Amino acid sequence: MTLQSLSQRQARRIALKAQGFLPQLRGVKRHDRRHLEATFEHVGLLQVDSVNVLDRAHYLTLFARLGAYDRSLIDRAAHMVAHPVSKKRKAFFEYWGHEASILPASLYPAMQWRMERAARHEGLWGNISRFAKENPKEVERVFREIEARGPVCVSDLEKRGARSGPWWGWDDSKLALEYLFWSGRITSAGRKAFTRYYDLPERVLPEDSFARPALEPFAAHKLLMEIGARCHGVGTEKCFRDYFRLSPSDARPALQALIEEGTLEPVEVEGWKATVYKHKDAQLPSRATCQALLAPFDSLIWLRDRAESLFNFRYRIEIYVPKEKRQYGYYVLPFLMGDQLVARLDLKANRQDGVLEVFAAHGEPTIDKGKVSAALAGELALMAGWMELDGIRVHSSGDLAAALFSEVAAL
Incomplete structure (x- = not known):
């Protein structure tokens, strides 16, 4: 059988569309619940993290796809901010998905196998x-x-x-x-100042999610692998199982079933050595017009090897690296422009001074610094406005800093 062959650029564009980097989401003047749900169709879940030097990870992942959206969309749906004494049931719940994550409540039956294992002291x-x-x-x-x-x-x-x-x-x-x-005996009822409040699942989750029978482990693994594949568009077994942190022994039978039923098909991707699969619903856009700053916990770059294979971009989180040993900075966001990762910025929201700090700006070797800096300045201005900061302060560190300083000054 002759396998479909994809160039690296084609694989990138499939992945970007699958992950929800779409002009019809970014170009909306006023986002509503439909746009939030559409984004979840593409990302599957949002990672939650306590680091708040710029903003919470789940907010930034949505900003990368939606632009300047209203945070209250996810706050209301997942009770992430309001004091959780409300009796209104949540459309999303928190649990261990990729890491700590916000997941659609409809996935609750698909996560109960993990809860049951935790109750047996497995996997925690x-x-x-x-x-x-x-x-x-x-x-x-x-x-x-x-x-x-x-x-x-x-x-x-x-x-x-x-x-x-x-x-x-x-x-x-x-x-x-x-x-x-x-172990699933309690769940998150919401957060206040990022402090999690706990309650019983039956008092928090929608009845149609909580009352549904738990999926058998194999059925759950198959569903989660399918979501990982759909949200990636194209990838390896490791890519798909990493999405919900499945073990190889749990993932491989599910992968085989998805291949046999035609949900996944093997393909060849330029430069990839491992076996690669494409989801049957994956689409290849003729071009990519993406522009986004990606938080370290954005699902597009969760798996660093995958990001390197797709974008020729080596990225590592340096939050836990001693300051003197960091290469690019503390909270570094790759910049997506078109279908390439072209730069990386060390950012902080300085709320005391009311500015978005750019501590360092580094470009990739072959970029047009003028074009990239102009696009970055616009994206930083959008982010600063969304964060209700009054300005942008570009420091001198990094080979892109001077060009970016000029573009920001001209805004």
Whole structure:
């Protein structure tokens, strides 16, 4: 059988369309719930992260695709900000998807296999598992308190207990909460100032999601692999299983089933050595007009090897690297222009001074610095306005800094 052959550029364009980098989403003057749901059709889930030097990761992932949207769209749908005493059911829920993630409530039955494994102390962090095994009475006490008083956050619990080792200063109650959350006995009812509030799933999730039977593990893995493949458009087995952090033993039977039913077909991609598959619904645009700053936790670049294979762009998070050893900066965002990653910026929202700080700006070797800097200045202005910052301050670090400074000054 002769396999379809794709150039690297064709694979990039398929991936960008699959990930929701579309003019019909970016070009909207006023976004509504339909645009949020359309974006989730392309990304599947949003990673949540506590780093807030620029903005929360889930906000930035949506900004990359929608532009200057109203944050309250996701806040209301997932109860991410408002105090969660509302009895309104959530359209999205938080759980361990890729990492900590916001997922559509419709996926709740597809994640229960992971909850059931966690209840058996499989697949969760060792410190949490050890605590739950050694302290079942404390776990049950915390559950009963949430059952009686929820929604509550960890500081609301009546008896906090001792702190257990170096885990961010987590005390016994926090460890019990995390075990209960991972095992699905409780869920996130929302957040206030990014502090998670907990309640019982049946009091938070839509009834049609909570009441549906849990999917058998194989059916769940197949669905999650299909979503990973659809959201990537084209990729390897590793690409697809990494999307929901599936193990090879869970992913491979599901992958084979998707191939046999025709959902995935093997293809060849220029420069890729591993076996590559294309989703049956993947589309190849004739051109790409994307322009976006990508947060470190954006689903387009979750898998660094994939980003390198698609874009010839080596990217690593340097948040945990000592300052003197960082190459590009602390919170570095790649810049997508057309169908290429052309630059990277170290950014911070300086809310005290009301400016968007560009601590460093580095371009890729073969770019047109004038064109890239002009596009970057426009994107930074859009971001600064969305963040309600008054200006942009470009520092001198990086080979693109001088050109970017001039473009920003001319805005």
